Amino acid sequence: MSLSMLRGGLLAALCVAVPTLAVVPAQAADFATVYAAAQAAQKQAVDTFCAWNVTDNALAEAKALHEKGDEDGALKAAQHAQALAKVSMQQCEEQKTLWKQAVVR
Amino acid sequence: MKSMIAAGLAVLAAATVSMTAAVAETATTPEQDRVALQRLYAGMLPGVKPDDFVTGSVALDPALRTQWEDIMQFPPFTFAVDHGKDLFQQPLADGKHYADCFDNGGVGIRQTYPRFDEKTGQVVTLESAINACRVEHGDKPLAPYRGDLAAISAYMASTSEGKRFDVKVPDDPRALAAYEDGKRVFYARRGQLNFSCASCHVQLAGKHLRLQVVSPALGMVSQFPIYRSTWGEMGTLDRRFSECFEQVRAMPLPAQSEEYRNLEYFLTYMSNGLPVAGPGAQP
Amino acid sequence: MTISLLHKVGGFAAALALALALALPVLWSPHLAVAAEGAANAADVAAGKALTFDRKKGNCLACHALSGGTQTGNAGPALKDMKTRFPDSEFLYDRIYDEQKYNPMTVMPTYGKNHALSEAEIRQIVAYLLSL
Structure with a gap:
């Protein structure tokens, strides 16, 4: 197996791996952007009566950690809030039809 | 392990089939819903006399009943x-x-x-x-x-003591839509804990969560407004709705929002025929 | 882009690397990690017990009777003989992660799906439960 072939193989692997990595929450993502996105997602959830109270808790925690200067913690909390808001909307969407299976007949 | 996974898949497959069947079924009338729910509780909690459902979990637990009788010597309301x-x-x-x-x-x-x-x-x-x-x-x-x-x-x-609930869903598509929406609010899962009202107050009625006895949805509205020992004061049904929402880690809806009013409409219709027992007290 | 590159180098190495790259995330999956570590990890068992009892975390005692637990509920089955009932720890992990997938009418919270517990926390709870 030639060296160039191996290099080519590694390159190919990278091409596959890089987009995969991009999906994983990057440490480089900045707090302000993630926090704003989480807030927007939660506002949408509140407006549609889909919101969870724990999302607000996570947002408050993110804000507090940010103010204390704990950037890693703040980013993690903001990402958590964003994930919570997203799943709460997803639950709400699923339940638009799924609730019918629970009705006592 | 294989057999457990196979069993799990079988359950899943069966559930999927029943889900499809349930969704495909035609809508039931409010009266059919009420009869079905009251029949379910009669089967689940055969020791409870129909009218006693208005006392909630007190009807299900002798120790709670004793506490309640003590409280009612000097009703806190x-x-x-x-x-x-x-x-x-x-x-x-x-x-x-x-x-x-x-x-x-x-x-x-x-x-x-x-x-x-x-x-x-x-x-x-x-x-x-x-x-x-x-x-x-x-x-x-x-x-x-x-x-x-x-x-x-x-x-x-x-002033309605002893009178029986007689809530009407008139022959008006908007009334039926409001009733159906209340039914949805009751049966839809919400919150991080993924509970619906029915998860606890239908499926777990009479069971213990920690030491708490879960009350049935039937008769639930009858004692409102209610004095709850956990509140140490009177509260409205909206207050209890919001507390339940918080407990399943959902954001409460605004008081007297359309959803809450529709939920109360559905719940009270389910209790038609039971006596008004409000104001009430809960240990 | 990947395909054209593969074509250019035309190599077996590329295909191998591609396969590896695709397989790696699978190899790293938490499920297999549970199997690899096993329930014997004492630190995990202790952490899992704390999470199981914590009212703000697993709060499993709200519904399940459990040896050593007081004021336990009876909404769900008692948590005992777990190794016999769940010889496959991966299956137990899945049930805690999203019980609704196995039982659409369940009243058990979907802990993982709804981010009530992290994957690492569920792994610790699994380690503890399998010690019961």
Whole structure:
């Protein structure tokens, strides 16, 4: 197996791996952007009566950690809030039809 | 391991089939829903006499019943009823009275609420009617969860003691839609814990969560407004709804929102035929 | 882009690397990690017990009877003989992660799906439960 072939193989692997990595929450993502996105997602959830109270808790925690200067913690909390808001909307969407299976007949 | 996974898949497959079947079934009428729910509880909790469902978890647990009987020696809602009567008799800003806003001068009518209002196409609860009356006659609405609103509602409920719930879903597509929406709010899972109202108050009625006995949904509205020992004061049904939402880690909805009013409409319809037992007390 | 590159180098190495790259995330999956570590990890068992009892975390005792637990509920089955009932720790992990997938009418919270517990926390709870 030639060296160039191996290099080519590694390159190919990278091409596959890089987009995969991009999906994983990057440490480089900045707090302000993630926090704003989480807030927007939660506002949408509140407006549609889909919101969870724990999302607000996570947002408050993110804000507090940010103010204390704990950037890693703040980013993690903001990402958590964003994930919570997203799943709460997803639950709400699923339940638009799924609730019918629970009705006592 | 294989057999467990196979069993799991079988359960999943069976569930998928029944889910499809359930969704495909035609909608049931409010009366069919009520009969089905009351029959379910009769089967689940055969020791409970039908009228006793209005006392909630007290009907299911002898120790709770003893506590409740002790509390009822000096009912903690007596002050609220007296205070509510005073408020009810005082004139509103323009000199009119609450009595002018309600059928029969507001006496003995609790069992007919919530009602569907054909003019607005909305469900009117007793509390929303009290506040609408205030606004119509120049006063500000009262805060929704406790205090004066709970007191007026407590007094009005007390004048219906022993009367049986008789909530109507008139032959109007908007009324049926409101009822169906209330049914959805009751059966839809919500919150991080992924519970619906029915998860606990239908499926787990009579079971223990920690030391707490879960109350059945049947008769649940009957004792409201209610004095709950955990609150240490009176509260309205909206207050309990919001507390339940918080407990499943959902954001509560606004008091007297359309969803809450529709939920109350559905729940009260389910209790049709049971006696008004409000105001009540819960250990 | 990947395909054209593969074509250019035309190599077996590229295909191998591609396969590896695709397989790696699978190899790293938490499920297999549970199997690899096993329930014997004492630190995980202790952490899992704390999470199981914590009212703000697993709060498993709200519904399940459990040896050593007081004021336990009876909404769900008692948590005992777990190794016999769940010889496959991966299956137990899945049930805690999203019980609704296995039983649509369940009243058990979907802890993982709804981010009530992290994957690492569920792994610790699994380690503890399998010690019961």
